[in-house]
Amino acid sequence: MKNEQAKKYGMVIDLDKCTGCGACMVACMAENNVPFKKDETNKLDSITWMRVFQLTNGKSFPETDICYIPRPCMHCEGEHGHSPCVSVCPATATDYSQQTGIVSQIYTRCFGCRYCMAACPYHARYFNWWDPVWPNGMEKYLNPNVSPRMRGVVEKCSFCFHRYQRAMEKAFLEGRRELEEEEYQTACTQACPAGAIVFGDLNNEKHKIHQIVNPDPAHRGRPKNPKAFRLLERLGTNPKVYYLSSREWVRRAGDNYLPHEGSGKGH
């Protein structure tokens, strides 16, 4: 915090561009050794660090409209790193990094109490109900930078933290202490065929994300860009994933409003 160089990595997803194709989901699974089962149609036990939800405007044919919204871990900062999940983990198995703003998960420390899952309003945390099993031979594609998780622990999106580490190692070897914007990008950002995801340091004015979102430090990073919003802004979770939409109903679907409350960003 006192360190001026502290990063605050975040993501902004342009929902006008997002086509709901699902490439981000698979890029994430491939990058992070996410396991799969024969039947994944029960979405309540299907591990998808990145999950694309479908929103609808609730109107009837032909006024009906849909919009896709990818939901990674929001890497909530809460107040001073007091994110909903980090504060509740009894075994310090998940942590908020003040250096990067990334909420980490230490699989070997986690003993599977699932309190963090209860705490997360975004359902971004997933439990390994089963031992991960890859069909014979398929374990060959597993990425050595991310350890496969054992049964009985919680996992979630890490903003591809291993990529940050690798980029930092490389920079260090080259005698640099700072990363270029494109040196550290998440797998989903890289894969998105629509280029709908922008990832970078919210604290760095040179980064695209900062320019797009224009976070307001006086209001815990609330976006000044009127097209931008965050999910469940009113809870005070202070997420670092922002969304852009030109459609009013989409922005409104990002949070809860009482019937009499008008549009906009709540209080």
Add this chain to the structure above:
Amino acid sequence: MDDALIPKGVKRCPLPEFLMKLGPVVVVLIWGIVAMFMCWFKGLNQTNMNDSYGFALWIWADLTVIALGGGAFFTGLLRYIIGKDKLKNIINFAVLVGFICYSSALLILAIDIGQPLRGWFIFWHANVHSMLTEVAFCLTCYFGVLTIEYLPLVLENRQVDQVSFFHHLSHNMHEVMPIFAATGAFLSFFHQGSLGGVAGVLFGRPFAFREGILIWPWTFFLFTWSAAAYGPCFTIMLAKITEKITKKKLIKDDVYALLAKISGWMMATYIMAKIIDTWYWAVVTAPSKGQGFMEFYSDNAFYGIWILILEIVVGGVIPAAILITRKGRSTPALLMIAVVLAVIGVSVNRWVMVLQVMAVPVLTFEGWPMYYPSWQEVATTLLPVAYGILLVAFSYRYLPVFPQEAELNPIDLESDETAESVTASETADAKLSPAKA
């Protein structure tokens, strides 16, 4: 056969009959143990929990048995610290019930976690900001206290007592008991409270979240309070059931009345606080997050406003009203109704604070996920019930749990052999199970 072990001055049925009547309980116990090992060896896929229901039946059972086991610390507090001496006649039983509840809670937690072999990380790598850490520490420590409180009773077994060391140990522990009880009350205050805090701190879940003082949400105090209020009701209820089964009067009515009166007033004040809390939450806290009160009770297949009424009115206002009136608590039927309603009330409260919290959608594009437990979850939840019945039965048979029993049920030593044996073995009666479950 086991005469030498049975306390003096009381009568118990023959051992084979005792064991036979416990048969069904043992069957349930074994069923539960099988399910427990399935969960340990195959993992939590044996349950119907899922990523939306990370907390489910087990956590509810945990919260509930601990609330119900609250009779132990509160009675202890009244007996040893406040000096309600009369309660010495029920304290043993209260401690026994508490011991069962807390050991059950720990067992369920050991099944509930995904990596039981690493469960001790909660201590070793403790995150002091987590309510669950507080729960784990206080729960374990307080379980130690309960063991210390229960131990003298075991040492008072006729045979054990004959060992001089144990006799003295028991005696000495009685002497120091107020200190232990005080420590227990201190620990209980925090773990009951932190169990309430578990839900109350979830600021991502407007249904659970409560404001509070410093780091403690209102639910922290409400849980401690409700455990103190409702726990004794459970002790009374179980004692009454034990009396029914043994067909003996075991505790004098004035003891019941005293405990019921205190419990009643605690409950009355608690329920007022709870109503204020609910009102404030409904009109201030939740709406500030954009969620209207009725949103939590509509658009789903199960959770209606009825559950709030059941908890607060049926399980709170009514029993409190009965217990604070002299007529209410001294009429056996009314007393029984009151304690049963109270037990239901506090169980519903814990249910709501665990399962409904999980069910209420927060993201606008998610619905209410529904959940029903798998048989493995049910079996492992019944496991402690069966174990509890066994422990009560054996304790009753071999230990001087009820100091007033001999006085209330004088026996003719001559006719000891032929006396009609009404025994504790009938504790196996199924009536007990739902009350504790």
Add this chain to the structure above:
Amino acid sequence: MKMDRRSFLSFVIGGAAGTTLSPLPWKLTDDLAIWSQNWPWTPVPEKGEVSYANTTCMLCPGGCGITVRKVGDRAVKIEGTKGHPVNNGGICILGLSGLQLLYGPTRVPSPLRRTGERGENRWQKVSWDEALAWVAEKLADLRGKRLSHTVACISGTDGGTVPRLMERFLTAFGSPNFIRTPSMRDSYEMTLHLMQGAQASIGFDIENADFIVSFGSGILEGWGSPVRMFRANSVWKENGVKVVQIEPRLSNTAAKSDKWLPIHPGTEGALALGLAHVILKESLYRKDFVGTHTSGFDRWSKEVVEEWTPEQVETVTGIDKSTIVDLAKSFANAKKPLAICGRGKGNTAGGIGEFMAVHSLNALMGNINRKGGVWAVPGSDHIHWPEVEMDAVASAGMQQTRIDGAGTDKFMHARHLLHRVPEMINAGDPSLVQALFVLDANPYYTLSDKALLKKAWAKIPFILSFSSFMDETAQNADLILPNHMYLERYEDVPYAEGFNKPFIGLAKPVVSPQFDTLHTGDAILRLAKALGDPVEKAFPWEDYEGCLDDTFGDQWEELQEIGYRVESDFEPGSRNTAFETASRKFEFIPEESKDAAKNVMVKAEGEEPAYPLVLIPYDSPRLASGFIGDPPFMIKTVPDTVLKENDLLVEVHPKTAQSLGISEGKPAVLKTPKGEARVRVHLFEGIMPGLVAMPTGLGHQAYDGYLAGKGINFNDLIGPVEDEVSGLDAAWGIRAKLSRV
């Protein structure tokens, strides 16, 4: 006694206390925790040196460049190649899943010869020598009986060296029956041929268009080269380019478009002509182009003006006439408007009348072969092999009519008509196909009218699949000669679908073959060798790599280095030279297909009232619906409103469902003239009442447990509807009945 009890108790308690105080339980507890962190059954990926290898994705005709991240000799991740002309770093969901195909259990591990009944999936491993000798023997036998023309090959692609080697093999052997699987490529090729006289692929300068009218094209479902389309869509968003999507269902494309116009399915061609009507009436067309470079305009415009008034079009399409007028005006007033068609991913051919109607809109706006318009892209010309010297048998065989009738008087302009093959096989006795080769295709799954297909299949005495995967066709073949999969082999990819520049991509092996497989190019060469002259001498190459080397000549090294070849400064011919029709002009009414304009709509099979609803397919980017089956990653992304356990959910408008008494998620029976299936119902406001929509790409019976048995194959419920003018399969849906159970 007393002492005994006392000492026993002391022993127990002392022992317990002693053990607790000793390090043993603590060490054990710690060890157990460490063990739980390193369970031997949780895999630990091997570390190794990281490297990257570029190649070209071959899972669809998109032609994307991919970069494979390797650790040691393992491929661990597929990413899009930065700077690649087609996809520039982007990648689609299927491309990302490629490694699950590479290492997955669906691979065919070695040549397999059937031992049980067809489809029973009982196999015997055979050696390559044995297998090839067996095939050669069969072929020699047929050739000896002068039945060389009864050998047919179904191929997913043409134009590249491998399909061309196969075609060459058939030619030298004496069979004209090289048949490409159907797609919108067929109809667009024919459209260009008829209206522009070009033998070319269609290319869209989509990034430079400023107003898009899409007649049901799944721009965001996988139409064209998918990643390129996704990227273009984002560019449109940034530049404010308007997209109007015309289709009966709120697809991803429709949802992302600026305007979604729900239309009665199958009437898109009518709408195109309705728009033309307005443009003509209001004189909004580009007179410079129409006046100088087109022919038949007067006749065509007279017809259109007379017959396709907005009122009529409103009745047919269900789209408000004022909307039609507005749309036509906005389209015509745009600087670079572009009309495209080909339903969904373009996996079906479609009616030529519709394609020509849409293409006429482009012609009216003069945006043929110019910036932001439709370009005729000449086929890649990298293959210059010497003419095949045919012997008498080969010549005789090549004189035979193709089994699908393509190129006959009736279907003069069609090149491939695969949908006709089952019927023709069933008509002949013995079967007109005695041996069937299948290459990069899965006809047993993708062909419609399953009853007819199965009957025909049973009549083919010998079926050989070259599939790398145990797909439906392989599973129902007699012999499988597994090809290396695309990450293990060299192969040229001769075009990127819809790309407006001549392009050749090169697939290169990024890992060594994981199984006992053989490059199909080599398999063909070895077969030729085994057959001896004259077939053998048509193949003057040692092996397939030698063939590639020879084919590309001095460009081979550069191609290997860069991985693709693109004419980035390609400009379509100037209008004076671009049209190769007899008139050297764009033909609004090509002489050879005068009736096309009258045939802009094709009726769905089935009649009311037996079939009161209309079933339409829809494509999803998350469901591979071509010859590749969905890998586990992709199936995992399929929403539970599409697939629940093994049940497929069809989309129905709530009102339609209500009238049938069916509610959300409930089971129902879906019946069409071609089949029947048990489905579940998903209520969706985004679909026109009276329709039932079903995803394509499910209902596989082969592959592995992650895919087999999930959902229903749309092709099981539909049959081909032949376009009278072109012969192409123009089916876009089928009448259906949905009833509750």
Add this chain to the structure above:
Amino acid sequence: MFPFNFEWIWDMSHMVFMGGLWFALTILGLGMTYCVIKAAIDAAKGKGGGHH
């Protein structure tokens, strides 16, 4: 739980929380130790009550 665990910080939270914990544990430990030792001494002295 111990200052040598790496997540330990010498902050108010840890001192209050762990202070309370270790305080409670100390009382329980000392209490029990006292009882056991005293019982052992009493038993050795052969005070009455042990053998009825």
